[in-house]
Amino acid sequence: ELKVEQNPLFLSMQEGKNYTIYCNYSTTSDRLYWYRQDPGKSLESLFVLLSNGAVKQEGRLMASLDTKARLSTLHITAAVHDLSATYFCGLYGNEKLTFGTGTRLTIIP
Amino acid sequence: GAGVSQSPSNKVTEKGKDVELRCDPISGHTALYWYRQSLGQGLEFLIYFQGNSAPDKSGLPSDRFSAERTGGSVSTLTIQRTQQEDSAVYLCASRRPGQGYGYTFGSGTRLTVV
Incomplete structure (x- = not known):
């Protein structure tokens, strides 16, 4: 059974600080997605990671994929309030995405 | 259309009634998925359609749930009772065919059963 675990589940951090969200998964896959969800809204695509060692960056967010360790990370640099949201990783397998439980990120001024 | 369209956006129904939820995918996207998100929870896979292939219904929680996709486009999720x-x-x-393309989500239907 494909399992995806995210940690932490909740994260409060001060503006200007750096932090990392971790996404571990239980089976091999070469395709991992990161999404952002604002309260009451749908999911917004952030990154698609397709291969081992893939790294993508957009603004203050950077995502990486290590398929050997079955680990993806989402790194936040110098956090700002606008990044407050819930972040989900989703692993592609059996022709569908299996999502982690999400990380609720709150940026404190 | 420009995005995935879902209707209704909100639905309140009485326990025991049947409901139908509609999804209009992006034109040209051959793959269509339904997920469920309970309050404060993650996303639970329900069903997947790919072109004219038989759907993957492995996530449907009970036989009260069913879904169809007509003409490879619009999909309806029905919950009975x-x-x-x-x-x-x-x-x-x-999602459009091919590796590397992301999944575009609709804004969802919030279902409340009272």
Whole structure:
């Protein structure tokens, strides 16, 4: 059974600080997605990671994929309030995405 | 259309009634997915359609749930004899063929069973 675990589940951090969200998964896959969800809204695509060692960056967010360790990370640099949201990783397998439980990120001024 | 369209956006129904939720995927997206998100929870896979292939129904929680996709486009998720535990946001997503393309999600239908 494909399992995806995210940690932490909740994260409060001060503006200007750096932090990392971790996404571990239980089976091999070469395709991992990161999404952002604002309260009451749908999911917004952030990154698609397709291969081992893939790294993508957009603004203050950077995502990486290590398929050997079955680990993806989402790194936040110098956090700002606008990044407050819930972040989900989703692993592609059996022709569908299996999502982690999400990380609720709150940026404190 | 420009995005995945879902209707209705909100639905309140009485326990025991049937409901239909609709999803219009992006034109040209051959794959269509239904997910369910309960309050404060992650996303639970329900069903997947790919072109004319038989759908993957492995995520449907009970036989009260069914879905169809007509003409490879619009999909309808039907919940019969709704129960309170069916209350959730039902999200539809579509994807164009080929590796590396993301899944585009609709804004969801918030279902409340009272």
